[in-house]
Amino acid sequence: MKIISCIKPVPDPASRLSINENKTWIKDQDLTFVASEADNYALEEALRLKEKHGGEVVVLSVGGEEAARVLRSGLAMGADRAIHLLDPKFKGSDEFTTAAALAKAIEKDGGADLILAGVQSDDLGTGMTGTMIAAFLGCGHATVVVGVEANPDGRSLKVRRELEGGINETVELPMPATLTIQFGINQPRYASLKGIMAAKKKEFKVWSAADLGLEDRQIGRVGAMYEVKEILLPERKSKVEMISGTPEEAAATLVEKLRKEAKVL
Amino acid sequence: MIFVIAEHRDNRLKPITSELLAFAQRVGRDFSQPITAVVLGSDTAALVDELKAKKIDRVIAGEHQQFAEYMPDPYVQALKGIIEKEKAFLVLIGHTTQGMDFAPRLAVALRRPLIAGCVEYEKEGDRLILTRQIFNAKMNMKTMPRGEPPYVATASPGAFPADEVESGGNAQVVRLPVELQTTSQRKVLERVEAPKGQADLSSAPIIISGGRGLKEKQNFQLIFELAEAIGGSVGASRPVVDAEWLPREYQIGSSGQTVSPKLYFAIGISGAIQHLVGMQTSRCIVAINKDPEAPIFKVAHYGIVEDLFKVVPALTKIFKDLKQA
Ligand SMILES: Cc1cc2nc3c(=O)[nH]c(=O)nc-3n(C[C@H](O)[C@H](O)[C@H](O)COP(=O)(O)OP(=O)(O)OC[C@H]3O[C@@H](n4cnc5c(N)ncnc54)[C@H](O)[C@@H]3O)c2cc1C
Numbered sequence: 278m279k280i281i282s283c284i285k286p287v288p289d290p291a292s293r294l295s296i297n298e299n300k301t302w303i304k305d306q307d308l309t310f311v312a313s314e315a316d317n318y319a320l321e322e323a324l325r326l327k328e329k330h331g332g333e334v335v336v337l338s339v340g341g342e343e344a345a346r347v348l349r350s351g352l353a354m355g356a357d358r359a360i361h362l363l364d365p366k367f368k369g370s371d372e373f374t375t376a377a378a379l380a381k382a383i384e385k386d387g388g389a390d391l392i393l394a395g396v397q398s399d400d401l402g403t404g405m406t407g408t409m410i411a412a413f414l415g416c417g418h419a420t421v422v423v424g425v426e427a428n429p430d431g432r433s434l435k436v437r438r439e440l441e442g443g444i445n446e447t448v449e450l451p452m453p454a455t456l457t458i459q460f461g462i463n464q465p466r467y468a469s470l471k472g473i474m475a476a477k478k479k480e481f482k483v484w485s486a487a488d489l490g491l492e493d494r495q496i497g498r499v500g501a502m503y504e505v506k507e508i509l510l511p512e513r514k515s516k517v518e519m520i521s522g523t524p525e526e527a528a529a530t531l532v533e534k535l536r537k538e539a540k541v542l
Numbered sequence: 543m544i545f546v547i548a549e550h551r552d553n554r555l556k557p558i559t560s561e562l563l564a565f566a567q568r569v570g571r572d573f574s575q576p577i578t579a580v581v582l583g584s585d586t587a588a589l590v591d592e593l594k595a596k597k598i599d600r601v602i603a604g605e606h607q608q609f610a611e612y613m614p615d616p617y618v619q620a621l622k623g624i625i626e627k628e629k630a631f632l633v634l635i636g637h638t639t640q641g642m643d644f645a646p647r648l649a650v651a652l653r654r655p656l657i658a659g660c661v662e663y664e665k666e667g668d669r670l671i672l673t674r675q676i677f678n679a680k681m682n683m684k685t686m687p688r689g690e691p692p693y694v695a696t697a698s699p700g701a702f703p704a705d706e707v708e709s710g711g712n713a714q715v716v717r718l719p720v721e722l723q724t725t726s727q728r729k730v731l732e733r734v735e736a737p738k739g740q741a742d743l744s745s746a747p748i749i750i751s752g753g754r755g756l757k758e759k760q761n762f763q764l765i766f767e768l769a770e771a772i773g774g775s776v777g778a779s780r781p782v783v784d785a786e787w788l789p790r791e792y793q794i795g796s797s798g799q800t801v802s803p804k805l806y807f808a809i810g811i812s813g814a815i816q817h818l819v820g821m822q823t824s825r826c827i828v829a830i831n832k833d834p835e836a837p838i839f840k841v842a843h844y845g846i847v848e849d850l851f852k853v854v855p856a857l858t859k860i861f862k863d864l865k866q867a
């Protein structure tokens with residue numbers, strides 16, 4: 278089974294984020310980037326499927342140098358090879374143009390039986406990219422996946438989707454297919470020291486927009502389907518009463534208010 | 543024309559459908575656009591009745607045996623046909639596990655913009671600006687779809703209050719014969735509800751929930767101690783359950799339990815929309831978080847910006863002392 282696992286580089290969740298001058302994105306110059314959390318679950322699932330059924334796992338990312346870093350971590354975790362879509366022209370991509378580029382790269386690499394993406398990223402967080410890849414490739418898909426099983430026929434899958442309110446739905450679909458992997462599907466492994474060493478010798482391809490045969494109007498900011506008007510901090514039109522003081526004082530004030538004011542204790 | 547794609551289960555409209563209609567009615571007023579609700583199903587009579595009671599212009603009912611279960615391909619085929627026949631302005635879909643499943647395919651099929659997870663919108667000049675959350679609700683992004691309409695948008699559950707939807711319409715009902723070129727390759731085998739287990743929180747009066755801010759499994763003991771001292775039940779955000787600190791049944795939010803206790807503590811929980819929809823109707827919400835910008839403070843009644851590892855033990859001590867007194 279050939280599996281392609283998509284990884285999006287996002288700022289380390291511990292970073293303090295601030296909005297850039299033009300208010301079009303965050304200031305991302307001095308940040309450390311890591312794999313978007315759901316992508317770790319996706320890669321772990323890919324590695325487990327390979328361990329069970331054989332084949333290979335390819336990690337794929339669009340982005341600048343930060344993408345190279347998350348791809349190397351993916352190789353260290355156990356992926357067999359990496360494809361980095363690197364081109365200044367990809368900057369400013371939205372989900373649509375990102376998915377178009379990812380789909381082109383998958384085709385150029387000879388296709389795959391299974392394509393895994395995260396259920397949603399930690400930055401844009403819309404959960405659209407994975408399914409858009411499927412739409413561009415014209416293959417089937419399933420979203421919010423919490424379980425994957427290959428059928429004995431080797432041509433189809435049973436996957437469990439997590440719906441609202443704790444309901445799970447099992448669907449069957451043919452391969453090739455694209456799945457968006459939900460948080461918590463497994464416990465992702467950490468890269469071992471051996472894995473980190475081995476990663477250095479693994480194949481690492483870098484493709485530009487021209488390598489993919491993509492024209493300028495199809496990619497990056499030019500091709501994006503929407504413009505970012507402004508990034509801003511959400512308004513707090515809330516009624517919250519903030520309680521200050523030392524931890525002990527705040528705790529005491531809170532208990533007092535819960536009893537006397539809110540009368541919930 | 544604004545199209546609202548109705549979501550339903552067991553012959554009832556889901557709450558998100560009313561939220562979408564409320565959203566559509568606001569946009570409709572601002573942009574002078576009529577509203578059509580589209581419902582796809584194998585038997586839509588009851589759903590059509592529910593929809594036409596709302597103040598909208600038209601209900602399109604597309605019936606087909608294949609719509610007995612939701613499936614992305616037949617949905618996209620049918621919707622593309624309906625939308626492309628008219629001068630559509632906006633197509634509204636729920637940002638639910640169903641909407642997330644077909645909206646991206648529909649947008650690619652139409653080659654039109656998709657703005658996903660909208661929480662607000664505004665009109666500037668004659669342009670439609672759609673706002674969504676990024677970085678796990680830490681920031682908002684205002685977007686302008688490019689090019690000619692239609693634009694596809696998914697709305698976050700809970701963002702557009704369903705009780706604002708106006709009823710009393712006189713909607714025209716159109717039954718549309720649906721022809722599908724292919725049968726769905728994807729098939730539903732079964733659907734099961736997760737067992738409620740020990741942590742059925744639906745009637746708990748006090749819930750103390752902890753989130754990823756607790757950092758490690760052992761630290762969750764702090765939450766159990768506070769719950770015991772107050773006499774409350776324990777709940778959790780999703781990452782706590784994903785990391786296996788607690789079983790799945792403790793999870794509160796869109797993919798877990800929905801609760802509405804008289805007192806809810808959110809400790810080390812940022813307040814992502816998927817968590818909020820599961821607890822925001824609680825009578826009194828207390829948030830403890832070291833980040834003053836955390837979105838949880840938007841729904842909280844009382845907030846303490848502080849290290850939880852300092853405040854929680856202090857609270858537990860007070861309740862223990864009160865008990866002894
Ligand atoms: C389809 C889908 C369904 C989902 N369903 C659910 C659901 O049902 N329920 C749910 O909860 N989530 C759900 N999620 C996940 C959701 O999007 C968020 O990722 C999640 O709610 C975040 O959990 P959290 O607040 O515990 O973690 P984080 O967002 O990481 O927040 C941790 C918080 O702790 C604070 N903190 C850290 N250290 C300290 C300290 N020492 N003292 C005080 N505060 C501290 C931080 O400031 C931060 O605000 C779902 C996601 C998807 C895609």
Ligand SMILES: Nc1ncnc2c1ncn2[C@@H]1O[C@H](COP(=O)(O)O)[C@@H](O)[C@H]1O
Pocket residue numbers: 283284285286313315316337338339340372375379393394395396397398399401402403404405406407
């Ligand atoms: N630049 C990218 N490179 C590789 N994969 C991506 C990229 N952007 C999005 N994805 C994949 O799509 C998923 C969902 O992202 P999003 O649609 O932004 O929520 C991510 O978890 C990744 O698996």
